[in-house]
Amino acid sequence: MRNRERIVAAARETFVESGAEAALDEIARRAGVGNATLYRHFPDRAALVHEVVVCVMARVTESAERAAAQEADPFAGVRRFAHEAADERIGALCPMLSGTFDPDEPGIAAARDRMEGAVQGLFERAQAAGRLRPDVAVGDLLVALSQLTRPLPGTACPVNDQFVHRHLQLLLDGLEAPGRSELPGAPATLEGLRQQSRP
Incomplete structure (x- = not known):
């Protein structure tokens, strides 16, 4: 699975559990990518x-x-x-x-x-x-x-x-x-x- 897809899947799970204000650091961790990779795909x-x-x-x-x-x-x-x-x-x-x-x-x-x-x-x-x-x-x-x-x-x-x-x-x-x-x-x-x- 590509990084972008992993980030979206991890974000969906995290948002379900913690709401849209969930920490982006946690989403990056779940996706198995660094924060820089997350922000490269999604600037905000x-x-x-x-x-x-x-x-x-x-x-x-x-x-x-x-x-x-x-x-x-x-x-x-x-x-x-x-x-x-x-x-x-x-x-x-x-x-x-x-x-x-x-x-x-x-x-x-x-x-x-x-x-x-x-x-x-x-x-x-x-x-x-x-x-x-x-x-x-x-x-x-x-x-x-x-x-x-x-x-x-x-x-x-x-x-x-x-x-x-x-x-x-x-x-x-x-x-x-x-x-x-x-x-x-x-x-x-x-x-x-x-x-x-x-x-």
Whole structure:
């Protein structure tokens, strides 16, 4: 694995455990490189955070695309994608998207659009087949994934990890058609979530 890839992988793990303000020295140590090598690839923290966010979104996109291509049952595709996305720990990385981070930066926007399109395709396929409740939207799953994979304050990630897939499966059982009850409120659409997140 090349130095840049090692740095990004180490940064992702460190950010999940310690947040976006984690020491860059620790990231370099985990990657097995010197500080000078880290700064040669990423001149500042913002550049490294940007790369980690784009990398995670790309991995989530690839997971959705694989699930769509390889699962004959459309709901099995949704289920497979959800569990793989949970392993990416997107909830633990969400705080990095707040603050001074520009969600409309071209690289971020392109990665986000590709990811959302891939997940939307999974949902539409499952709903068209009658396997996914018609009263849910992609945002419902993405918000739930974010919440399930965000560590509780004051707890280490491994404490949370043992429950993530169990609770995610309970959620997925509730998404499968036919629904057993009427859901309160409206589906969480991607556009609706975007509007709510803007100042």
